[in-house]
Amino acid sequence: MTLDTAWSELSELLGDRITRSKPDLAAHGGSESYFPATPPEAVAYPEATAEVSALVRICAAHGVPVTGWGAGTSLEGQAQAFSGGVVVDFARMNRVLGVGQADMDARVQPGLTREALNEELRATGLFFPVDPGANASIGGMASTRASGTTAVRYGTMRDNVLGLEVVLADGRVIRTGTRARKSSAGYDLTGLFIGAEGTLGLITELTLRLHGQPEAVSAAVCAFDSIGDAVRAVVDTIQMGIPMARIEFVDEGTVAAVNAYSGSEMALVPHLLVEFHGSDSAVEEQAEAFGTIVADHGGHGFQWAASAEDRRALWTLRHHAYWAILAARPGTRAVVTDICVPISRLAEAVEATQADLQEHGITGPILGHVGDGNFHAILLFDPSDVAELERVKAASDRMVALALSMGGTSTGEHGVGVGKKAFMAREHGDAWQVMGLVKQALDPQNLMNPGKLAPDAN
Template sequence: MALSDLRPVERNEEGIAAVLGILKQRFGERFQTGQAIREQHAHTTTYLPTQPPDGVAFPESTAEVQEIVRACAAHRVPVIAFGVGSSLEGHVNAPGGGISVDTSRMNRILAVNAEDLDCTVEPGVTREELNTYLRDTGLFFPIDPGANASLGGMAATRASGTNAVRYGTMREAVLSLTAVMADGEAVTTGKRAKKSAAGYDLTRLIVGSEGTLGIITALTLRLQGIPQAISGGVCPFPTLEAASQAVIATIQMGIPVARIELVNALQMRAMKTYSKLDFPESPCLFVEFHGSDAGVAEQAETFGMIAEENGGGPFLWTSVAEERSKLWKARHDAYWASLTLRPGAKGLSTDVCVPISRLAECVAETEADIAEMGLIAPIVGHAGDGNFHTLCLMDPDDPAEIAKVETFVARLNERAIRMDGTCTGEHGIGQGKAGFMRAEHGHGVDVMRQIKQALDPLGILNPGKTLPA
């Protein structure tokens, strides 16, 4: 992907002017057009340029989102849904201007059905807010992408994170949702039954559609029981291959591991210094087990044996909450630790996901590529899913370096696709990866375009995203 590949979207100045007038009058202080707030709503955590919307609306209900979308539809003006802005691929940019729909005031938890292990929330609720609210129920929401993202945004990008290996991704976690479609009609995609064979799966169609098919205004989410016990630890391995083989054996034996994270040697070095922990500087697996007291001990012991059989160890594990927290804090701080490897640099995160049988090969080829290209790019991965990130540390003001990183990213994405994988396991396509959609999906891109055309014939929902030019 080169910056030049970003899909341009033509500005409809007349329509935008009309909508600005309508929304200002209708929403008053809840419609903002100041430059700072507009830029903040297009801010991306990559090197992608900021493309601000023309105004930011703060609706408080599905009905208000419908009003905004109807005004924009009437004047053919883009509408871009906004959660907290933690997406990585330019999802909230406004290449043709238009209206950012900030869902932060739609932050009510509408229902918790403890007996059914589900809850219904507005899209602006963040995952941490939800888990704080649930604390006394014995339940938790398991999807953890790291950032304290909004649940609407997480659904829109099909997010996941460290414990997807056990609890799945937003694809599995969203039971149904309400979305405002491009014509302003609201649709609720399903009931609260755990399964249904009634018609097309509109829930899964809208999850991951990045605001290009509808704007999510409510979500019913599956919850999990807080496990009775948790054990976890860190295990070093002589090589990435050995660590990957241990992951495969763990999954294949059906050990219900809750997290199994691969960290390469460079990343371990950065974490060791940053988090002041006595880590070995070799590839490691961070693992966690959820279950009964006896169950988590059994799981940890079985994993220890698997690690040893694959040349790894010692596997140091604990059920003590404080010790576990320290370990996982170090893992979660990996991003900040990485940045210390090159002070002043900005990080660009990649996100490929491959079948786990190809994980070691894919990581090894990528490490070789990093060395050959002279990049500084530590690696952490959700190994149980075959998903890993490299954080490319680069000078965002050096075009030659950007070009080099772009070449690296393109080679990495193509490598993953060649290995029967995907260019994005959890970050989404947005603007940044649209250039890889054809390589990954072939004719599927045309089918997606037919759907987009049918559901958003005017092309007003988050234009310039997800689908390639």
């Protein structure tokens, strides 16, 4: 059976909100990474859980693959429909369904972006802290177990999702979790679906943990003469228990790209970008303690950003680093890879990665959320040069091997998709086969985002 056999039922269900037009297919065929464009056979735009459930039932009856779509970043190919079928775009399911101000939680639809959510929350004194940099959809962030610049204080999506509504592969709708802050009632199904990349079902609603907006916020940038000194300052800061809200690292290659892109004038050495949240007195104490640690590691050139405008400018530089790096070598694309290691091995991992890239002649600025041991390399290549792409992918593979040898992970936040799938057996051993058993139990036809994350079906 094919999409053609299901088309009349899908069209009756969604009308003009399911399409096979070439522009829609093309818009849902690519990603921000190196994978070739792979348009789906159709794109659906549901507006309610009931429609998603009915769509999945129809697709299951006709053997049609189903892939969820949020903002489409898809750094490891998660949202690309390599097996064809229907891409389900959640852009129209983008509402805040309710805010429990006293309980500090919110119910939202998956297509809502994090920036739109926080705009909606401004008057409540609450905010949703997970910040991966891009204005990602909440459903996509949950599906990849995203984190970002604030994870060092507020945690990742795993820590900030209380419950989910999920449409399973047979069209059933289930709810996981509750609004309670803890539970010992059965398996943690919420945790199972967070990070599953749509391979077990489609998330149609999320209950999120919110946090109080801090009374005072202060940010700073400081320079170091070497990567090792900067990262060791981070390690000492974490071990001292200083409650940083953000602590980010950029190497000299990233600084050079950002300077050229934005007109900033940062010294061409590694930098840390930090932010403190709390009361006025707490922020002052945290900043003073951090300043002492930085001085011990040769940090210099402190620039404070206390005003909201200055802080936005500072973090805009960080969040635009990817585009700045691409612009530094026009016409290139990038293998955007990330690894995460125990904090005690972080300096060693960063220095070894930089040395490896230099040895193999690869342009790959390094930056990351070093407060939790996670860093990224933006490995540039000419898309017309197949040999260069293979060299870059080999460098990414060596980064993963390094992380695993240090007791780390192949990906701290980008997810698995197809790009990191080859490392799952090495990282998890027999546990990866257990993931495959879960996949087979919940999706016996292998229709939910097939070919991603889990072992291939026999």
